Amino acid sequence: MAEQAPAACRGPGTVVLTGVGVLSAFGRGTEALLSGVLSDQPAFGPVQRFDATSRRVRVAAAMPGSPDLLTELDRAVREACDDAALSPGDRAHSPLFLAIHGDPAIGRARPGSPGTGLHGLGSDAFTAEVAGRAGLAAEGFRCYTSACVAASTAIADAAAMIARGRADRVVVAGGYLVDSDQFALFDAGRVLADDGQVRPFSAGRRGLLLGDGVGAVVIESDESARARGARPLARLAGWGRSGDAYHPCQPHPEGHGMARAITAALRRAGIAADDLGYINAHGSGTGQSDPAETNALRLALGDAVADVPVSSTKSLHGQSLEASGVLELIVTLLAVREGMLPVNAGFLGADEACRLNLVLGEPLAAAPQYAMSLNAAFGGANTALVVGLP
Amino acid sequence: MTYPMTEPAAELAAPFSPCLQDLHDAASRAGLAVSASASWPETGDDGEVTPLAGFIESSFSPLIAQVAVRALERRERPPPDRATATATAIVIVTALGDVTSAARVAAAVDRGERVFPLLFFQSVPNAIAGYLAARWHLTGPVVCVSATSAGLDIAALLIADADADDALVVRVDLAGTSGDSGRAAAILVTGTTSQNNLGTA
Numbered sequence: 001m002a003e004q005a006p007a008a009c010r011g012p013g014t015v016v017l018t019g020v021g022v023l024s025a026f027g028r029g030t031e032a033l034l035s036g037v038l039s040d041q042p043a044f045g046p047v048q049r050f051d052a053t054s055r056r057v058r059v060a061a062a063m064p065g066s067p068d069l070l071t072e073l074d075r076a077v078r079e080a081c082d083d084a085a086l087s088p089g090d091r092a093h094s095p096l097f098l099a100i101h102g103d104p105a106i107g108r109a110r111p112g113s114p115g116t117g118l119h120g121l122g123s124d125a126f127t128a129e130v131a132g133r134a135g136l137a138a139e140g141f142r143c144y145t146s147a148c149v150a151a152s153t154a155i156a157d158a159a160a161m162i163a164r165g166r167a168d169r170v171v172v173a174g175g176y177l178v179d180s181d182q183f184a185l186f187d188a189g190r191v192l193a194d195d196g197q198v199r200p201f202s203a204g205r206r207g208l209l210l211g212d213g214v215g216a217v218v219i220e221s222d223e224s225a226r227a228r229g230a231r232p233l234a235r236l237a238g239w240g241r242s243g244d245a246y247h248p249c250q251p252h253p254e255g256h257g258m259a260r261a262i263t264a265a266l267r268r269a270g271i272a273a274d275d276l277g278y279i280n281a282h283g284s285g286t287g288q289s290d291p292a293e294t295n296a297l298r299l300a301l302g303d304a305v306a307d308v309p310v311s312s313t314k315s316l317h318g319q320s321l322e323a324s325g326v327l328e329l330i331v332t333l334l335a336v337r338e339g340m341l342p343v344n345a346g347f348l349g350a351d352e353a354c355r356l357n358l359v360l361g362e363p364l365a366a367a368p369q370y371a372m373s374l375n376a377a378f379g380g381a382n383t384a385l386v387v388g389l390p
Numbered sequence: 391m392t393y394p395m396t397e398p399a400a401e402l403a404a405p406f407s408p409c410l411q412d413l414h415d416a417a418s419r420a421g422l423a424v425s426a427s428a429s430w431p432e433t434g435d436d437g438e439v440t441p442l443a444g445f446i447e448s449s450f451s452p453l454i455a456q457v458a459v460r461a462l463e464r465r466e467r468p469p470p471d472r473a474t475a476t477a478t479a480i481v482i483v484t485a486l487g488d489v490t491s492a493a494r495v496a497a498a499v500d501r502g503e504r505v506f507p508l509l510f511f512q513s514v515p516n517a518i519a520g521y522l523a524a525r526w527h528l529t530g531p532v533v534c535v536s537a538t539s540a541g542l543d544i545a546a547l548l549i550a551d552a553d554a555d556d557a558l559v560v561r562v563d564l565a566g567t568s569g570d571s572g573r574a575a576a577i578l579v580t581g582t583t584s585q586n587n588l589g590t591a
Binding site: 007008009010011051054101102103106107108109121122123124127142143144145146147149150153157160161164166180181182184185186187188189190191240241242243244245246247248249257260264377378379380381 | 444477479480484485486487489492493495496498499500502504505506507509510511513514515516517518519520521523524526527528529530531532533534535536537540544547548550551552553
């Protein structure tokens, strides 16, 4: 399928997922996440982690207490490596691609003399610390800060490298824990849902809500996995990335950019639109983004869009910013392996601009062979990831 | 290789300054050809970076725009028209991010004040990438990373896998102290014959 220039191509290697680790507002671990997203009960509640009394909206999906990002990333990465049964030697040869907003200490650092006061801080230093604690490779780590596509972009890059034989294995992690600064920014931008619920693709939707998300996945070549006797959880069958070239922070209303990302991902997976059995949508629940994503799906999938089940689990676990791509890929993977698709919660009624085959009411029993996770971000950045069961 | 700048290495040697030479070296290691480049400051005339409408308080986004536009205007062929557009990826490399905006937000939060809404829209480097993409019709992927070598390796793979025909790679760093507007550099890179023959499937 990849001969027709200039369409997306890939290296010949098969890419697999062999381990996952996760935290969300539903708790730590994959069992908590799966039971949470299949419960149809959103994890939103009053913010208690910091003082939000002066904010317009005071709701988020946050775990109790004040978890520490470095500690939780370390735990999720270890969980993923344990799940993949990686030996200490395997870990020491696995680079970390980390998706975060940045070094959490930067905003309150007190610079000393010009150019030296921030020594030891920064995204790379933070990434090196996470990699070091988990026993991952001391070199080759990367930090991605591309907003809500940071983690999904890191996953796509890892897959592309592995498919071309440029790496045998990469651990991709992402982390966002609801914090006072991002909360204040999103509140000031008036994008938070003032009715306390996220209602993707629904009439009456009023915006997004932030949510805790820390996730890690072990991505490796099928050859590497089999050589060490590991059983892949799924294939990372396809990936696509694109830019809208439209606006600093609004999506292209016709969804042209996201449609190209979807098409590239399907092409790399070597499948047709009607092979998809589930789409975990970006579905932010905002006025402009949901119709744009609907148009992208209609453009890219054609008639198949009428049949493929779609849900945005941001309606359950919230928007985890830079970590969204890895959290939602894990949700997609767990759902497909369980044979139960999570609901698109918060739905009030149909919006003609968002006509999709939404999973409503209760989780849907299904056995898809292929599923897609979509993400979009400021800057018109779009990603699409396709997982296939082995 | 000629660089369109008047004060090379010494001017770019400060602790947090982006280095045009580093961008070129990383492009070379990644098997990419540089078709245009730019930096800030380049000459003594580069005093204060030109403000950018919609971006406030920090020189982070204006610096990126300044070097990106310089590089785009210097590329060896004219900007493609929309009918035959090539896909240009945007890769932004920044070690610390927009420390000025982050400090403004933290200070407002710690004082219990409201945050100015425009700070929300510039809170991630994607925003300025989207601004450039819209102005120059750059339809390739948008990626932000923290190290130059990673940025060029990502650009090389995007080009090899036909996610993009070329890539605009911008390195930007603020010094993190008030009054210092920071430094930036940008290159436009394309694939070379050897880079493109990597076993496309």
